[in-house]
Amino acid sequence: MVMLQGVKYMTDFEAKKAILDIGKRMYDKGFVAANDGNISCKTGPNTIWTTPTGVSKGFMTQDMLVKMDLEGKVLMGKLKPSSEVKMHLRVYKENPELQAVTHAHPPVATSFAIAGISLDSAILTEAVMGLGSIPVAKYATPGTQEVPDSIAPFVNSHNGVLLANHGALTWGKDIYQAFYRLESIEYYATILMYTGNVIGRQNVLSCSQVSKLLDIRKKLGVTSGGIPPCAACETNNRDIVTSDDVRPAEPVELMRIGASKPDEELPPLKGVTPIVKPKDELMTEVVRRVIEELRQEETGWN
Ligand SMILES: [Zn+2]
The missing domain is CATH 3.40.225.10 (Class II aldolase/adducin N-terminal domain)
Structure with a gap:
């Protein structure tokens, strides 16, 4: 040098x-x-x-x-x-x-x-x-x-x-x-x-997870680089042990770091799993699965 x-x-x-x-x-x-x-x-x-x-x-x-x-x-x-x-x-x-x-x-x-x-x-x-x-x-x-x-x-x-x-x-x-x-x-x-x-499935990092990565990026001395949009809610905050734990894929809303609400211009990403779901939606899902299970038993699929 x-x-x-x-x-x-x-x-x-x-x-x-x-x-x-x-x-x-x-x-x-x-x-x-x-x-x-x-x-x-x-x-x-x-x-x-x-x-x-x-x-x-x-x-x-x-x-x-x-x-x-x-x-x-x-x-x-x-x-x-x-x-x-x-x-x-x-x-x-x-x-x-x-x-x-x-x-x-x-x-x-x-x-x-x-x-x-x-x-x-x-x-x-x-x-x-x-x-x-x-x-x-x-x-x-x-x-x-x-x-x-x-x-x-x-x-x-x-x-x-x-x-x-x-x-x-x-x-x-x-x-x-x-x-x-x-x-x-x-x-x-x-x-x-x-x-x-x-x-055909991506769990997008949430905005708070991305913010923490950007802090690390700064500490590493990297001061340039665009910021990708992040998920409005966390999609990866629990262990997934078996395939039964995977929730059905639904569109997840994306937003920009620092924004207070999801960006209307960003198309929601399909094929991702929002982990944070409203309670009634979760109940509907559980009921759907139980009914499905019972039907399978009835028809002798298992
Ligand atoms: Zn070239």
């Missing part, structure tokens, strides 16, 4: 080594196919090392990497930088404290990006603490100025963004944080898909 103008940066050697290492991991994890994806890392207030165009991120060597200034001028390297480096440069311009950017097309997160669905459900404690919510930036033609313009509004408020019909982009205070956020986005998207579309 080297100290420049009071800020720690990776040296050229460290940055290039880290880019190769992360490129290989990105490729091995299936986050990119063929020559997709790009990575950049700052080595000073106005310089970055980045990946070239037309090369698989799994098979890069140091001599393929490109050094640029933040205006986009190539300073070193025999290959051309990716045309997508424009969005990296925009991230650094929007927030000079960020030191690395990663971009890939991880399949589950990219599927959400194609569906135009943000990763915005309070269902996974680690995701609430480490990522927050991940919005979908509006569609932009790859390689054009539209792409940096589409992501700019989210750089200071979020930790990453999905690019509509394209992929995922993350940033961080160092290259590892940027890459871990990319990994976390794919993991979060996978859990959202399994619970929402395979199991």
Whole structure:
């Protein structure tokens, strides 16, 4: 590491080594196919090392990497930088404290990006603490100025963004944080898909549970990241020992942290289990089950 103008940066050697290492991991994890994806890392207030165009991120060597200034001028390297480096440069311009950017097309997160669905459900404690919510930036033609313009509004408020019909982009205070956020986005998207579309049921964290996670996030020094809507009532405050303990799925009302009542604009989430139910509803449920049981006995089903 080297100290420049009071800020720690990776040296050229460290940055290039880290880019190769992360490129290989990105490729091995299936986050990119063929020559997709790009990575950049700052080595000073106005310089970055980045990946070239037309090369698989799994098979890069140091001599393929490109050094640029933040205006986009190539300073070193025999290959051309990716045309997508424009969005990296925009991230650094929007927030000079960020030191690395990663971009890939991880399949589950990219599927959400194609569906135009943000990763915005309070269902996974680690995701609430480490990522927050991940919005979908509006569609932009790859390689054009539209792409940096589409992501700019989210750089200071979020930790990453999905690019509509394209992929995922993350940033961080160092290259590892940027890459871990990319990994976390794919993991979060996978859990959202399994619970929402395979199991078909999600117990959303309540607003008080989310508030506590946000306190932890602050203590961890993470000051950015969106806040997903939370359940107006607790959905997970008792032990579930057998499948009989699972209440029937009903829509649960969602609200924003700090709001006094459920948000009318947020559609209630279907397929979730509100644990706190009015007493008469519970009684109806018990009576329904008893009658069902008796009927089964009568017809000799058991
Ligand atoms: Zn891409």
